[in-house]
Amino acid sequence: MTITEHDQDTTNDTDEPSLEASGRGQGTLPEWVRWAVAAASLAVGGLLVAFLWKVNIPFTVIVGALIYVVAIYLISRTVESQRHAVDRVVTGVVTTMFLLSLIPLISLVVTVVTKGAERFDAQFFTYSMRGVLGEGGGAYHAIMGTLVITGVTTLISVPIGIFAAIYLVEYGNKNAISRALTFFVDVMTGIPSIVAGLFAVALFTLFLGPGTRMGIIGAVALTVLMIPVVVKSTEEMLRLVPNELREASYALGVPKWLTISKVVLPTAIAGIATGVTLAIARVIGETAPLLVTVGTTDSTNLNPFDGRMQTLPVYAYYSYATPGIPREPYFARMWAAALTLMLIVMALNVIARLISKYFAPKTGR
Amino acid sequence: MSTSTQTREPAAAELTTGGRRFGDQIFRGLSTSAGLVILTALFLVAAFLLWQAWPALVADPADVRGGKGLVHYIAPLLVGTVMAALIALLTALPLSIGIALFISHYAPRRLASALGYLVDLLAAVPSVIFGLWGITVLGPGMIPVQGGLVDYLGWLPFFGGTSSPRSMLVTGLVLGIMILPIMTAVNREVFLQTPRLHEEASLALGATRWEMIKQAVFPFGKSGIISGAMLGLGRALGETMAVAIILSPSVRYTSVLNTSGNPGTIAADIALNFPESSGIDVNTLVASGLVLFFLTLVVNMFARWIVSRRSEFSGAN
Amino acid sequence: MSKQIDVKDLNIYYGDFLAVQDVSTTIAPRSITALIGPSGCGKSTFLRALNRMHEVIPGAKVKGSVELDGQDMYGRGVDPVLVRRKVGMVFQKPNPFPTMSIKENVLAGVKLNNKRIKKSEAEELVESSLKGANLWNEVKDRLDKPGSGLSGGQQQRLCIARTIAVKPEVVLMDEPCSALDPISTLAVEDLMAELKNDYTIVIVTHNMQQAARVSDKTGFFNIEGTGKPGKLVEYDETSKIFNNPSEKATEDYISGRFG
Incomplete structure (x- = not known):
């Protein structure tokens, strides 16, 4: 099943007081915020890694994800609530894990294809x-x-x-x-x-x-x-x-x-x-x-x-x-x-x- | 079928075949013997391995490879096998849960089935290719990481000395990547089976998505995650080629993972040495294979046991 | 065509459990016999014993005899496969073979048994069977389309066509209308009235009105309680059963006091 952020949060769009038990956070982050934070985090992470060491995709993803998780937690906690902040952090972590696991797969395919292409000729077969x-x-x-x-x-x-x-x-x-x-x-x-x-x-x-x-x-x-x-x-x-x-x-x-x-x-x-x-x-x-x-x-x-x-x-x-x-x-x-x-x-x-x-x-x- | 005591007229010819119907007998015979062939084959696997291992079990310790006897030959390999498999499990377990959750509960539905297919494809990549990738790409790429681990976490017993691209750590990571697809597939199936009512009940109480997952998905999927992990562990224990290609073995016991000072694994040791072996060396290798067989057997049976216990508890299956 | 069934002292067991006890009755040829009774009373089990379909369930066995015009279908050396060619069966849920077209479904009994049949004969058989099942006009233009694409009522009539294509003597129907809408039910009931001219028909139904509408004779099965065997309580002309039953239990059941 898939529940989009949108489905869950529409109830909070009005200015009426939220009925949620935690009650502290009243607002809702618009959809674009997390994308913006994600893009900014990746950019900062990439620059940081490149500056301190060299251009490296796996490290960019890891460092970027760390920055994103901290940033979205702080933003969500001030605008929404502690519970939503944790939820957003988990979403970030889960997505990062998925992206991270794609790296070896892509690297493997790219390696095999580029190095294999050299002798992938008629004589080989x-x-x-x-x-x-x-x-x-x-x-x-x-x-x-x-x-x-x-x-x-x-x-x-x-x-x-x-x-x-x-x-x-x-x-x-x-x-x-x-x-x-x-x-x-x-x-x-x-x-x-x-x-x-x-x-x-x-x-x-x-x-x-x-x-x-x-x-x-x-x-x-x-x-x-x-x-x-x-x-x-x-x-x-x-x-x-x-x-x-x-x-x-x-x-x-x-x-x-x-x-x-x-x-x-x-x-x-x-x-x-x-x-x-x-x-x-x-x-x-x-x-x-x-x-x-x-x-x-x-x-x-x-x-x-x-x-x-x-x-x-x-x-x-x-x-x-x-x-x-x-x-x-x-x-x-x-x-x-x-x-x-x-x-x-x-x-x-x-x-x-x-x-x-x-x-x-x-x-x- | 019927055992009637009354006297009855002989059945009319219209309904009898005189006990023929060869097709049925042949088909039944074929099916039954196919089943028996499999049972026999498995019995033979155990019997032949024992038969071939026996000379090594009774041999003079000085004749066995390494000159100190069978136990001394197999013990470090067993340690190496378990070590590599545990690193793999520790890598793959959290990642597989995360990926499975992403596919089952976070990704848009249309994307999710494509992602599921991608994971299945990854499971099909031959292990020799993982090995070649590991030694060519991941090993060299891990050198600075291992260096960093020694620099900053050197106080832990796991890191120290000169890092090698052919270390236990790199081997375990590649094994982890290799068992990731099977574990993810199991976890994904289990997560998708979470009763919708539980999920909706949780959401209806105002839970966030993460709270719903904690309340409904994880409790339901716990045994599935464990059995998936056991299946993955079984794979990692028996994995041969990737280890044979990547790991540079030695015959020492050490907890340091980033050097080339760890013992090899049973499976890789057999693959590396069997083609050139003869006589008592073959028996020794078969004996170590037998140890590996029982180790994976125990792990797999534990996984099945957890699965069967789960299906007894939940009426759904 | 169409034979009489004589049941004598029939006991049906599932393992050690006695499901149906001491049934003796005679089912007349060219008639419709309805079997009614509450759930779990053994009427479906009894029906399946009339063409040895109960043997498909592991552990099921029978004592007593069922004679088809004097031939004991439980006699020594009797092949249940041949019994089923004489006594066809239509099931509760329409079950056309999904891999076969409408035409192939009708010919299934012939083709599945590896019998050779001329093309012209096959086409004749398809047409006569589908006409016999009142389905010809609805499907004659799409005989090569899959049978599973038909509506529920059409599928059930296709299954009846498939059954009569084997040219049985008896057709058993196990709640053939319970999965159908009222209009399809009517079509199947009309069909039964026509089939009665050629076949002995036995139908199990939960629907007492249906039994009263279509059948000549009615048998009422009942159990005394859970775990007890089912018994044939009363068997008589349908009008007698519904208007003036001789047993108290029958009267209670048909007047809706239980069941």
């Missing part, structure tokens, strides 16, 4: 790092590796996740298995990604001996991270399907499995697709589990069952952690990889939004 030292090279192998591993992860996770959610909603009836499943899916949501990686390594050590690195091992690790997200979102969507629709279908003499597959799932499909897309977005940026399961390589390998593969996040990490000499081309490729990764994640988020917006069941005339 068409060349691998095979035989490349220093300048040149690209992340073709890493991009393809990420797509392959994420694809395999999705192929494993989505059927298991959706069927498990169907079990919870349609068959479980709160029996022991479904209660255990709900609990352990919650537990799985909290598994640190590195631990999922260790699990996959341990599992494949049993079959293939220690030290094996393979795309499929990474996919299994990511599956452990992706399944709970798919189960949770699908379960939520299935529970939103009204029971009346299931009953209507049963009453037409439709068996349960056809009711689920032809009535319940189509009704919930937009929500499920949104959830799956967001789950993909979550695992596609995972680095740590791939570091310990898939390893790294300079050449293109698209076979998840045959040795090391390169992935975008790992590519970015190793470009930073073990650059060659000179370092600059490695760092440039690292930022380009980070930019690519961020664009993929953002695109997936936007797609998820669009799916839920345009493919939801139509109810209009």
Whole structure:
């Protein structure tokens, strides 16, 4: 809900005595005052910071906010009342917190975009790092590796996740298995990604001996991270399907499995697709589990069952952690990889939004 | 279904299928086995980690990395993990409450949903990118701030010595920024669920907006804030890449946060050392992973417990 | 088409709780039978037991028998899915499938069961079912629009069309008009009077005037108190029930002394 200052204060516009309990302050600050105070505070804060040190946006916001809070408190206290003054201070603090939190976000986006743009070229998307030292090279192998591993992860996770959610909603009836499943899916949501990686390594050590690195091992690790997200979102969507629709279908003499597959799932499909897309977005940026399961390589390998593969996040990490000499081309490729990764994640988020917006069941005339 | 004792004629063929309907059986079987696969997988996670960690648990202390035994290897890492996560929590908790309040109760409605979306987007940024940003932008940017902390707050046990851009403080701040979106999302949901009647009752009594928030929104949202904080803490404890990239670890215990003298975290230690490890070192790292697993498990279960207690109390959910 | 229902010693349980006790009655084909009674007396539960829809609720079970022209629908090996194709049901709240058009809604019983049907036959079935539900003239120009875009009364008639498209013998209606306005209610009541020529109709209603208007026979369900099972107190010609009931409880209920 939103209550504007205006709504609350109109009652005080007349000259009649205020009915408020605190009673001391009679007037009301016009709307423009706080904007004026805010602008003045920021200006003074900015000058102060620049004069004492250097031009710095985060400090300007912090110092400006401090000045604003003190100023608006004093003004409001003389014109309005102690209670309104406190209210205005809190409004200032809350708004400052919000603005402050925008700074890292903006800084992050600006950094990644400006530094990533340098090598965001055709060569980056068409060349691998095979035989490349220093300048040149690209992340073709890493991009393809990420797509392959994420694809395999999705192929494993989505059927298991959706069927498990169907079990919870349609068959479980709160029996022991479904209660255990709900609990352990919650537990799985909290598994640190590195631990999922260790699990996959341990599992494949049993079959293939220690030290094996393979795309499929990474996919299994990511599956452990992706399944709970798919189960949770699908379960939520299935529970939103009204029971009346299931009953209507049963009453037409439709068996349960056809009711689920032809009535319940189509009704919930937009929500499920949104959830799956967001789950993909979550695992596609995972680095740590791939570091310990898939390893790294300079050449293109698209076979998840045959040795090391390169992935975008790992590519970015190793470009930073073990650059060659000179370092600059490695760092440039690292930022380009980070930019690519961020664009993929953002695109997936936007797609998820669009799916839920345009493919939801139509109810209009 | 029906257990009738009377004798009855065999049911007419029109209504019987002779017990077939494969579709139903297959579908039920698929769903049930999907559930069982997940339960088995989680059991296997625990079992395999124990199996791989076991050699390190029984090994001669001299063989374990560092040469002083498993406990001496994991203990500083555990301290580092908790330290970084606590700094993150202390940073993110007040900010997430403020941002959530801004979105739920202060921003104009149309702006609010866009802002909510922005926060969700922030949650999707891969951790490796946060790490790279932290080491490139925030770390250097924090040097004068850390210097100022040493100059003016040096009497506190947390600040002193030579500041490093790869300090525990910078790491914790980046982790705080990383868990901010999830905590904000939880708080925002809880604040938006505050019963309108409570809010209106408070406003009708002449409360200012802040008084209304104190009287109606915070009491209602308290357990939600706590469980959101626990979820954020769980994330921060398990976060790997950002720490691996930013923190410059050492194996000392110190309360000073602005130097490069703090121990690393379990997750980052695994990521940094696992690719080059073999033999007993792998087992040692898996053992430390197991410790991390149980730590996050406890924190997450505590969060769930608070949530479930809340839903029992409020009839709304 | 249209079959007689014989109910013998029917007891319905939810878990250990006996919801309906010892109901024995005969419902004649090509007639409308109304079931009335106060809330929670088990009339809806009884209705759902007539096509085994109660089994959707976990823990619900039945003792006794319900025969459809002599075939026990609770007999060994009976598939509830096939029972429901013979005995259709219309619900309190209109519930067209939101993902389907008007046409697809009518064909739902066929399509959802993966049955192949020729295009011409499908169109015939849509037209005859919608005409049977008195809805054809209102929707014939927008058969491909979503069913959820219709008004409440139209949606309920669409649900009836969907039910009769499966060609059942019996149509059960669970308070089909309680979510509708008076004009839509009238349309549905008129429809019932026509459907009676082809189907056995059983309707649960809270509205005693409606029972008196539309039904040939009326059954009165009652409970002695909370936690006690519901019972069929009296079952007779509708005119007899409303003018000269033989039980005191029936008279008290229809004269508005309780309920």
